[in-house]
Amino acid sequence: MSRLRSLSPATDEVLGEYEIAGPEAVLAAVARARAAASWWADQPRKGHLLRWKREIAGRSDELAELIAAETGKPRGDALLEIMLAVEHLDWAARHAAKILGRRRVGSGMLAADQGAALEYRPLGVVGVIGPWNYPVYTPLGSVSYALAAGNAVVFKPSEFTPGVGQWLADAWSAAVPSQPVLQVVLGAGETGAALATSGVDKVAFTGSAATARKVMAACARTLTPIVVEGGGKDAMIVAADADLDAAARAAVFGGFGNAGQTCAGVERVYCVRGVYDDFLARVTALTKEVTRDAYGPMTIPTQAEVVRSHIKDALSAGGRAVVGGAESIQEPFVSPVVLAEVPADSRAVTEETFGPVLVVNPVGDLDEAVRLANATSYGLAASIFSADQAAARAVARRLRTGAVSINGVLGFAGIPALPFGGVGDSGFGRIHGADGLREFSRAQSVTWRRFAAPIDLMRLDRNPSALERARKLFRLRHAR
Template sequence: MTWVVKHPATGETIGSLQETPPAKVNDLYREAKEAFAAWSRLPVRKRLNYLRALRLAIVEDMEDIVRVISQSTGKIPTEALVTEVMAVAEAILHIEKRAPHALKTKKVKTPITFIGKTSYVEYKPRGVVLVLSPWNFPFQLSAIPVAEALAGGNTVILKPSEISPLVGVLIEALFAKAGFPKGVLQVAHGGKELGTALVRAKPDYIHFTGSVRTGKIIQAEAAKHLIPTTLELGGKDPMIVFADANLERAVNAAVWGAFSNSGQVCMSVERIYVQRPVYDEFVTRLAQAAECLRQGNDPDDDLGSMTFPTQLNIVASHVKQALEQGARLLTGEHPDTWQEGWMFLKPMIVTNVTQDMDIMQEETFGPVLPVMPFDTEEEAIQLANDSRFGLSASVWTSDIGRGKRVVSRLVTGNAVINDLIITIANPHLPYGGVKEGGLGAYHADIGMQTFCVRTSVMVDSGRWNREVHWFPYAGKFLPFANLVRSFWGRSRNWPGFLRSYLQLLSLSRTADRQASKPLMPTHDKQLHS
C-alpha cells in the first residue's frame, strides 16, 4: 500500500513510500538470519569499514538529511543538524574507535584457589536485533542503536515511527550507499500492527525508544519468551537552581532545555525548582528570555512546530488542569485559544504550581515549563525524586561540591551540574533511565556489549584426574576449614593456606592412586570370604 506523508505543520505532501504488510514479517526475519551467518563471522574491523563508509555518506548527504528531518518533524534545520546529524556522526566515530577494545575477548583474573586455571570473557553477537524508534529524534534514535548492534555482529530490522517514516527511507538509502551487504539492515515501514507482528516474531533482542505505555506492552510480550530488551522511555526531568548559581546561564539553559524541539525531548527540562531568595528574579528573566524566541520554519528561527498532533491534547490537558487549580500562565497562550490544526505552540511558563499537579508529575512533552520555589537542599532533593520517572536531572550552583552531593542523592540515570541534556551526546557515557525512565542502557562500551552474548570462560589444562573439591570428601573438611581461616579470616596466613591446600592436593592424589588399582572381581571376593 502506498503511504502519503505530509508535513506536520503545513499539511503539505512531502513524499510517499510503500508500507510493509505484517504478512512479510517472516520474510524479513528469514533474510536477516541468512545475512547473519556471514556478517557475524566478519572480523570487527571489517564491520567497522562499513560503518565508516556510513559516516562519510552521512556527512556527504548532510543537507538532504537535515531537510528530510525538518520536513518530517517540524524542527528547525539547525536543530536537526546539531542534535541529529552531528550526534550520529560522533556516535559512529566513537564506535569505530572503541569497538575493537569493547568487543575483544578480555582476560580476567582467576582466584588463587583455582591454581593452574585461566579465565576470560568473550562477546558474541545475539542474532537478529529489532530496533523500534520514535518520532521526536527519528534519525539519531534509530541510527545509533542500529550502528551499535551492527558493530557487535548482529543483523537488524528497524521499524521507524509511522509519524516520521521518510527518515526511515532515508536511513535505508544511506546504508545502501555505504555498501552494506543485503539483509544486514532492513527497514520495515508501518504502524502498530506491524510493530506488534515484529515483536511477536521473536527477535533475539529488542531495543525500543518511546512511551512508557508501549514499552510496558513490549516488555510483557518479550517476557513470554525471555527476549532481552533495552527500553528507553519517558522523563520528567527536574532542574534544581540554587541561590548561588549563575542565574544568567541557568535561565539561558532552562529556555533551551525546555523549549528546544518544542519540548519534545525525553530529556527536556519539564520542571524547575528555584531556591526562594532568587525565585522572583529567575522567573522574571525566564519569561523575558522565552518571549525573545523566534518561531517558524527558517534556519535562523529558534523554535519549530510540534510533530504529532495528538500530543497537543496531552499538553492542553496538563496546562488547563494546572490553571484550573490555581496556577498562572506567565507566557504563551491558553489552550482554549489555540487555533484548530495550528502546530506552532508558543513557549508556556507556568508558575504557582504544586507538586501534585499533572504538569509536575506526568510527562508533558511540549513547550511547557512549570516553576516552583524551594527553601532547603533537602527539600529540593525530595521534590526532584518525587516522580515515577528517572531519566535525567540537572543541578545549578557555584559550589561544585554541593552539586556533586545533590547529584549523588538523585534517583536518575543521567545528571549534569551547571548544564543539561548533554550526557546523551557524550558517547563515552552509558545512556539509560531508572524507574519508568527505562531499562538497560546503550552508548559507551556497554552499548555495543549489550547487543552481545557475554560468555564467561575458564580453562584448565586437563592434566590432573580430579580437583581438590571433587569427590571423595573423606578427610577434606578440616583442611578446607583451615584454608578458609587462613585466606579469608581476620589476617592472611599464607603458610597456613599453603599447608591446607597441599593436604587437600595430597588427599586427591591418594584418591587417584586408589582409583587406578584394578577392582577385585565379585566372585573372587566371595571365595575369599
C-alpha cells in the first residue's frame, strides 16, 4: 500500500505517514457510508453533532498544534480557525431540524382541494474535497452542514494536511462510535478523482478554479451535482470619508494573514485618489512592522514561485514596490509585499496570487472602484470602508461577489447564519446558513386531497361546463 507523507512546510520534517486510499478503498468507504446514511437520516442528529462539537472544542489545543505543524500558520491563527468552525457546527446542529423540517404551504385557488407541504430530505452520501489553507474551517463548512442535513460524509482532506483530516474523523468516531457516518480517505489527485466518480450523491469541492473544472468533468460522467468554492481575487474599496487607520489595519490583516493564503481575504485595494497617499502611507507603516513569523511560510512548495512571477510581472508592467519586492521571497517564506499603481492587466491584478502581496491602486471615485473591483473572472468576497453606511450598502449591491464586509474584512466568516460562496471562477452553490443546509438536501413536495374539488378538471372526461366555469374564474382572476 502506498504511503502519504505529511511534511512541515517550514522545515520539511516528516510529521506523519498515512495509507493512500486508492479507487477500491474509496468505493469501499462510500459503500459503508451508504449503509450508515440510512441509519443517520432517521436519527435525532442534534445530540450526536453536539457531542462531536464538544470533542473538537475540548481537544482544540491538540488540534491547533497539528494545524500549525501541517500548514505552518501560527498556533493562535489555528485556534481561531477551530473556534470559527465550531461555531458553525453548533449552529448547524441546532437549526437544521427547523430549517429542513416539514412545513405547510398554500395551495392556491386552482388547487384549493389539495393540502400541500414541503420538507427537505437528505441526499444520501456527500463527498467533500477539502483545501490545505484552512483545513478545519473550510471543509467543515461542508461537512457540518451535510451531516446536519442527514447525510453521511466521505471526506478527502488535502494531501498537505492529511493529519488534520484524520484527526477530525477520529474525533467523530470517538463521539459517535456506532456508525461510520463520517469517514476520511487520504491521498492526492487520484483519490479525489475516485471520490468524484464513486457514486456519491453530491460533491463539495474547495480549491482552484482550474482543479474545480477537472472535478466537475469527473462528476459529469455520473451526473453528480457539485458545489464549488474556487478561490478569489478579493477587492477592498476605500472611500474618501473612510477611517483610514481602520482601513489600513484591515488591508494588512486581510492581505497578509495566513501568508495571504485566504480565498476571501484582500488582494487588491482601490482607494479614492483624494486620500490615496495618506492611506498608502498608513499601509506602508503597518506593513513594515509585520514579520513573516506573524503568519508563517507558504504551505505548499510551488506557491512561492507563483508569488514571485506576479511581483515581477507587476514591476515590469510599470507598478512600483512600496514595501519589499522579488527579494522578499526566501522560500518557503515570503515577507510582506506592497505594490502600488499596478496596471489593471497585470497578473498581480487579474490572477489569484495567494501570497502576502497587496496591490494598492488609486481611483477617481467609487464608480471607478466598483468597475475595477468587478473586472475579474472571480467573485467571492469584497470589503468597503466608508463613514456613510447607506452609501457603502449601495456600493455592496453593485459588487459581483457572494459576500461583502463593510468597515471590516471577513466579517461574514464568523456568522453561521450567512451563506458563503461566489460567482464566476469563485464557484457556485452555498455553504453555511440555511442555504448551506439546503445545499445538501433535496426538496420533497407532498400533496393530499382534502375534499372533492368543486370544479374537477383533473380527469379525461371533464365536463365542458366545468371547464367553462374555470375559464371565467381564470379570466376574472388574471386577465383584469
